[in-house]
Amino acid sequence: MLRYNLSYWERETFFKDFDVAVIGSGIVGLAAAMRVKELDPSLNVAVLERGVLPAGASTRNAGFACFGSMTELLDDMSHRSEDQVLEVVEKRWRGLQRLRTLIGDEQMDFQMLGGYEMFTDDEEDVYRQCLERIPDFNQKIGAITGHPEVFKVVDDRLPRFGFRGVRHLILNQPEGQVHTGKMMATLLRIAERQGIKIFNGITINRLENSSQGVDLETESGWTLRVPRVLVAVNGFAKTLLPDADVTPARNQVLITKPMPGLPVEGCFHYDRGYFYFRNIDGRILLGGGRHLDNAQEQTAEFGPNELIRSALVQLLKTVICPGQPFEVDGWWTGILGLGSVKKPIVERYASNIVIAVRLNGMGVAIGTLVGQEGAEMLMNG
Numbered sequence: 001m002l003r004y005n006l007s008y009w010e011r012e013t014f015f016k017d018f019d020v021a022v023i024g025s026g027i028v029g030l031a032a033a034m035r036v037k038e039l040d041p042s043l044n045v046a047v048l049e050r051g052v053l054p055a056g057a058s059t060r061n062a063g064f065a066c067f068g069s070m071t072e073l074l075d076d077m078s079h080r081s082e083d084q085v086l087e088v089v090e091k092r093w094r095g096l097q098r099l100r101t102l103i104g105d106e107q108m109d110f111q112m113l114g115g116y117e118m119f120t121d122d123e124e125d126v127y128r129q130c131l132e133r134i135p136d137f138n139q140k141i142g143a144i145t146g147h148p149e150v151f152k153v154v155d156d157r158l159p160r161f162g163f164r165g166v167r168h169l170i171l172n173q174p175e176g177q178v179h180t181g182k183m184m185a186t187l188l189r190i191a192e193r194q195g196i197k198i199f200n201g202i203t204i205n206r207l208e209n210s211s212q213g214v215d216l217e218t219e220s221g222w223t224l225r226v227p228r229v230l231v232a233v234n235g236f237a238k239t240l241l242p243d244a245d246v247t248p249a250r251n252q253v254l255i256t257k258p259m260p261g262l263p264v265e266g267c268f269h270y271d272r273g274y275f276y277f278r279n280i281d282g283r284i285l286l287g288g289g290r291h292l293d294n295a296q297e298q299t300a301e302f303g304p305n306e307l308i309r310s311a312l313v314q315l316l317k318t319v320i321c322p323g324q325p326f327e328v329d330g331w332w333t334g335i336l337g338l339g340s341v342k343k344p345i346v347e348r349y350a351s352n353i354v355i356a357v358r359l360n361g362m363g364v365a366i367g368t369l370v371g372q373e374g375a376e377m378l379m380n381g
């Protein structure tokens with residue numbers, strides 16, 4: 001780690017008189033900074049990011065613009081009340097609309113190709129449970145989305161996709177997909193255009209709140225004092241916020257080389273969402289499988305997990321593209337922030353500090369809204 005003190009010039013030119021600092025330049029941090037500027041354009045807002053790019057989940061996810069598949073919602077309802085679950089669905093939906101307004105569909109290749117949930121021969125019971133709830137969900141989630149038929153069974157599409165061992169498909173019609181890279185690049189561009197100053201390569205090691213503001217101690221050895229701070233570090237919260245109910249969860253992701261005539265189109269959830277895949281540029285992007293080695297994947301460090309990687313390749317071979325040749329073009333990992341409750345945390349942590357973390361696997365949809373809420377809480381305190 002590069003250790004240095006700020007020079008007089010750096011202190012007086014680059015790091016002078018910030019009104020608000022946001023830690024983390026993922027979707028939440030950027031959306032929060034933009035909302036602060038929207039509320040008061042005269043404020044001097046800085047975003048401090050440890051990576052060369054946002055280095056967590058926002059540039060490393062699957063780009064599902066999703067708000068809930070049947071098994072996910074039913075599972076959530078076994079832990080929380082139906083109203084609480086629907087409240088999160090509603091936020092995911094509203095967040096998506098905000099994202100689309102902020103960025104524009106064309107800028108992030110937004111396409112409403114639908115989200116499919118796959119049920120294998122062994123999952124007939126789960127499928128029946130979902131089937132029973134479709135009319136009820138269509139009524140309740142239809143009221144949120146305005147879509148006349150959110151969920152529908154589309155088993156007739158199975159031959160087109162060519163999956164093996166999959167007996168049923170339930171489609172969530174208004175779900176979409178985005179090009180994650182374009183989404184984040186556009187968000188960064190908009191933030192910069194609004195005069196927000198984004199600094200990369202700055203890791204904050206410690207926060208110290210006082211009546212004079214917040215001292216941000218950097219890993220490089222110097223400290224910055226800012227009147228108000230919003231922390232948007234999601235899965236990395238433990239270092240800065242040891243008490244927060246956020247656990248890191250690593251996800252393995254692969255991308256294939258382009259596959260001529262690829263029939264897969266849309267976002268797919270397999271094995272109750274433990275695995276997910278989609279088409280992008282004639283390739284398949286596939287991720288998940290964390291449940292196969294939860295202990296190892298409960299980490300905020302990037303890196304491979306061979307057990308999970310071989311399971312993902314096996315899934316491609318046997319279920320997703322059986323009999324079709326493919327080559328893996330590359331792998332990466334991303335870090336999610338999970339917790340005991342599947343709901344983001346937006347709260348005042350100290351008099352001058354608000355935190356907006358624990359996005360679970362929902363940040364594409366809900367991230368801009370969480371950033372907005374965090375910013376409003378910070379400014380209204």
Ligand SMILES: Cc1cc2nc3c(=O)[nH]c(=O)nc-3n(C[C@H](O)[C@H](O)[C@H](O)COP(=O)(O)OP(=O)(O)OC[C@H]3O[C@@H](n4cnc5c(N)ncnc54)[C@H](O)[C@@H]3O)c2cc1C
Pocket residue numbers: 023024025026027028029048049050051053054055056057058059060061062063064065066202203204205232233234235236239240250251252253287333334335336356357358359360361362363364365366367
């Ligand atoms: C593999 C994968 C697939 C996913 N797929 C989807 C999907 O299809 N759809 C969906 O809705 N969601 C998906 N998600 C979840 C979604 O990406 C996240 O919920 C969302 O990106 C979280 O955004 P964030 O801004 O809160 O966090 P992040 O994007 O993780 O941003 C946090 C930032 O804080 C920075 N940071 C951390 N600590 C410090 C520090 N001490 N000092 C300075 N900077 C710091 C990090 O470098 C990082 O850039 C996926 C996640 C992963 C990992």
